[in-house]
Amino acid sequence: MLFEIKNLVVHYEGAEVVKGISLEVDEGEVVTLIGSNGAGKTTTLRVISGLKSPTSGEIWFQGQRIDRQTPQSVVKVGIIHVPQSREIFPYMSVLENLRLGAFLRKDKDNVKKDLENLLENFPRLKQRSRQQAGTLSGGEQQILAIACALMANSKLLLLDEPSCGLSPIMVQEIGKIISDINRQRSTSILLIEQNVRLALKLAHRGYVLETGKIVLQGTAEELTRSEHIKKAYLGG
Amino acid sequence: MDASAWIQAIANGFALGWMYVLIALGLTLILSIMGILQLAHGEVYMIGAYVTYFLCVSLGVNLYVSMALSMIVMAVFGIILEKFLFRPAQRQVLPPIVISLGLTLILMSFAVTTFGLKEKSIPRLAEGSLMFFDSAVPKDRIIAVGFAVALLILVYLFLKRTKYGQAMIASAQSPEGALLRGINPNRMSSLAMAIGCALAAAGGTLAGSILMLNPSMGTFPLMKGLVIIVLGGMGSLLGAAVGGIILGLIDGILPVAFEPGIASVAPFIIVIIILLVKPQGLFGHE
Known part of the structure; x- marks a missing residue:
């Protein structure tokens, strides 16, 4: 397994926001993390990239334990986090x-x-x-x-809401870029997306995160067919 | 007032202005990378001048070599200050202010006890003067401006052309973005302090060779430096350079053109007017 999270628990300002989740990303795989606002998706990514410390749990990458490391050493092993705010250098x-x-x-x-x-x-x-x-x-x-x-x-890309705030045409383009990156470079991707339709189109597998817990997981097809996903995320 | 007095005033203004630029550059680097208003920066400038004095006058080392050594000594001092004083106070509001104010007192007292209250002098950078339109401009002022300009260009090239320089600019524009690209923020802070303190030492030495050395010589330039970074725009290096020269020229010319009372208040009034028109400063972002 390329990347693995085991029983991750994270507190944010005293409250438990990630309550023992486990997930995996295999070589060349696009995995999506679906969930509403405040489900703990962004916090999970921030813990992976070393911006935040977990309370307990383990994160493994290529057989190496990488939780509680500095952001520099996470970048060094080949995990790159693109946050929702993008954090490019504007000037x-x-x-x-x-x-x-x-x-x-x-x-x-x-x-x-x-x-x-x-x-x-x-x-x-x-x-x-x-x-x-x-x-x-x-x-x-x-x-x-x-x-x-x-x-x-990078060997693993962490993308946080790449389609956020973009026009429909741009969303299509970003979607194409993501799938191209995965196919041509065989870069693995862990994708967070509000646009669940897009996320399930791009991903091989997915996890559904609700109030800090994984409530559902499966292949993209299984998730697309799931009644729960249809009702809660695809608008019926 | 005749032409020669004007040329003198402008020459003095330029020389003063560039000393202010050296202080302001360091202040703005430290502020934008570490988020700390280094209120003891004027004292770093003062100690830098005394280190040159000690090497040059007490030990008899060549003046230019002394200045280079003083810059290195103060750069190392800056790195130590960052690591042991400012780093533990990162991302807090009051502690850095208290620390830098305390540091001001410590460094000033150190200078008083070590070198005394009596004014000292560093030898001039050069003797004699050059003639500009029938009026004499002392050579040492021209050399001082030359040094300051050269240092500014060096800093600019470092920031623009080297990997670590670019990383410093990046950290100032988006600290989190820099972290996510693997840039070590502590190393950036050390660099900012090292460069800032070396520039201050150069400024102190150049000013000390034109004027005199005393333990409170850093207070006034610090105030000028603060005005400059507000005037030029927080975090803008170009702003610091242009702001410094404007302020230097105001300081050089006004005392000649008006009475001293007006001349000492006027710079602040002019700065207030500029900021009313352009609140983000001359070259500020946002």
């Missing part, structure tokens, strides 16, 4: 942002090649490479944030 150029994505990499020549390839794959970014990142549209900023994560040569 730096698109190019500078992309280079910083590869901050911890030592293979300078490959970074250069990767940057060129990436710009070929993302013509929107190439067009605006000298522009300040903050002047991009919301969708372009999301693409930039994902592209920065790719520059880190």
Whole structure:
């Protein structure tokens, strides 16, 4: 197993928000974490990337235990977190942002090649490479944030609401980018999405998180057919 | 007033302005990366000047070598301050203020007990003057401005062209974004303090060779530095440079053009007017 969470418990300001969840992501898999606001999805991602400490439980990546580590060492093993707020650097150029994505990499020549390839794959970014990142549209900023994560040569991507606040056309484009990344680079992805339809289209498997507990799990097909999902997340 | 007095005033303004820029650059780096208003930065400037004085006058080391050594000593001092004083107080509001104010008193008392209250002087950077339109401009002022400009360019190139410089800018713009790319925030804080303190030491030395050294020489430049970063826009390096020169020119020219009373209040009035028009500062974001 590439990535595994075992019995994770997390407190946030005294309240238990993640109540002992376990989940797995296999090599080359897209796994989605579905749940309403406040279910504990974002908190789970923040714990994985080392921004927050768990109360108990274990997180394993490629046979290595990575809970309670600094964000730097999590990035170093190949897990990149793209938060909902994107956290690009607004007053730096698109190019500078992309280079910083590869901050911890030592293979300078490959970074250069990767940057060129990436710009070929993302013509929107190439067009605006000298522009300040903050002047991009919301969708372009999301693409930039994902592209920065790719520059880190990540093995597992943690995407938090990548389609949030985007136009329907942009949502389609982001969806295509995510599935391309998974297919062409065989990067594993743990995806949080409010847009459950999109999430189940992109994912192989999924978990449903409600008030800190996993109440349902299965393949994307099983979840799409589930009455519970239909009622609670797909509007009947 | 004749032309030569004006040229003198402008030359003095530029020299003063660049000393302010050196202070303001450090303040703004420390503020934007660590989120700390380093109120003892003026005292770092003062101690930097005394370290040069000690090396150059007491030990007889060459002035320029002394200045370089003083910058290194203060950079190391900055790293120590960051690690043991400011880091434990990270992300809090009052403790850093209390710490930096306390540090002000400690450093000032240290200077008083070690070097005394009597004013000291560092040798001039150069003797003689150059003629500009029939009026003499002392060479040491020109050299001081040259040094300050060179340091500013170095800092700019470091921030713009090197990986760690870029990481510093990134940490200032989005601390969480920087963390998620694997940038170590503690290392960025150390760098900010090291660079800031080295610049202050250079500023203190240059000012000390033009004016005099005394234990309270850092108070006034700190106030100027604070005004500059507000004027230029919080966290903007370009703003710090332009703000510094504007303030220096105001300080150099007004005392010649008006009576001293007006001259000492005027800079603040001008800054208030600028901020009324552009509240985010000249080059501020948001």
